[in-house]
Every structure is written in C-alpha cells, then in structure tokens.
Amino acid sequence: MPFDFKPLELPGLVLIQAQAFPDERGLFRETYRESVFAAAGINERFVQANVSRSKRAVLRGLHYQLAPKAQGKLVQVLEGSIYDVVVDVQPESSNFGQWVASEMSAEQGSMLYVPPQYAHGFCVLGDGALVCYNVTQEYHPESERGVLWSDPALAIPWPIEGPIVSAKDRALPLLASLRQARQRP
Numbered sequence: 794m795p796f797d798f799k800p801l802e803l804p805g806l807v808l809i810q811a812q813a814f815p816d817e818r819g820l821f822r823e824t825y826r827e828s829v830f831a832a833a834g835i836n837e838r839f840v841q842a843n844v845s846r847s848k849r850a851v852l853r854g855l856h857y858q859l860a861p862k863a864q865g866k867l868v869q870v871l872e873g874s875i876y877d878v879v880v881d882v883q884p885e886s887s888n889f890g891q892w893v894a895s896e897m898s899a900e901q902g903s904m905l906y907v908p909p910q911y912a913h914g915f916c917v918l919g920d921g922a923l924v925c926y927n928v929t930q931e932y933h934p935e936s937e938r939g940v941l942w943s944d945p946a947l948a949i950p951w952p953i954e955g956p957i958v959s960a961k962d963r964a965l966p967l968l969a970s971l972r973q974a975r976q977r978p
Contacts, residue, residue, distance in 0.1 A: 854914015
C-alpha cells in the first residue's frame with residue numbers, strides 16, 4: 794500500500810504517510826490515488842491546487858471558507874518543513890476551539906487531509922518551505938474567513954519567535970467572535 798492513513802484527534806482529520814521509492818536517481822512518491830483515498834474514507838473531489846513558498850518564520854493562517862464554499866484540503870510539504878495547525882471553528886461542535894498540530898516535512902512525505910469545517914494554518918520551520926494544498930472548492934473571496942493565529946483562547950504554542958504574519962492575518966478575529974455571531978438574532 795503506497796499510503797498509511799492515521800486518524801487524528803479531530804473528527805475527519807487524517808495524517809497520511811506516502812511511501813517513498815528511492816533509487817540512485819532520487820525518489821518517487823505517489824501523492825494521491827482516488828480509489829485508495831476513498832477506501833480510507835476520504836471521498837473528495839479536489840478542484841483547485843495551490844502552492845505557497847514561504848521564508849523562515851512565516852506564519853500563514855488560520856484560514857477557512859464558509860459553507861457552501863467550505864474547502865477540504867490535502868496539504869503536503871514539497872520543500873522544507875512546517876508546523877501545521879488545524880482548529881475546529883464550528884460553534885455548534887463539541888470540539889469547538891480544539892486544535893491539532895503536526896510537524897510535516899518534504900523529507901517525511903507526510904500529508905494532512907483537513908475536512909471543510911476546520912481552519913488551517915502553518916508556520917515555517919527552518920529556512921523556507923514550499924507547501925501544496927489541493928482543495929475541494931474553488932477560492933471564493935466572499936466566503937473567506939479566519940481566526941487570529943495568536944488568540945489566547947487557543948494558546949497554540951507556535952514553535953517560532955517573532956513570526957512574519959500578513960496584515961490581513963494579523964487582523965483576523967478571535968475565536969469567541971464565531972460563537973457570539975451565532976447567538977445574535
């Protein structure tokens with residue numbers, strides 16, 4: 794089997810290890826096979842692929858899109874390494890505000906399947922990283938949302954000092970605002 798699927802603490806979140814086939818030329822690694830993923834319970838159709846290149850200490854996130862444009866993501870590191878974080882942002886969920894972090898690197902060949910109901914972000918470990926994420930819905934600016942990466946209620950122990958964060962990501966709301974918005978008439 795070219796993949797090992799490991800369910801993580803949040804429902805639907807899966808860490809995927811892709812088998813590498815090294816030889817004198819380098820290595821070959823399969824990164825997706827629809828039938829194998831479907832047999833593991835990941836029955837998604839990926840409709841857009843994104844790549845981000847980030848330098849040392851960059852932090853991106855925590856991002857998501859609202860339904861019906863919510864995006865499931867298959868995240869993989871093509872170069873370098875990252876600290877990847879997924880947060881349950883569904884106010885009605887019993888896991889609301891819980892998060893899971895995973896270190897991922899190109900060398901490991903690990904991938905992460907992030908279901909549509911979660912916010913996602915990462916920071917770069919080392920000199921830089923090239924990250925690819927295939928998504929189940931096209932980018933839809935009107936549905937784009939996020940949660941502040943440094944929200945004290947989340948208390949995520951990001952493993953970098955002085956992260957480089959975009960102005961847009963620095964202005965994201967606190968997690969509590971999601972629950973408050975649900976309670977308004």
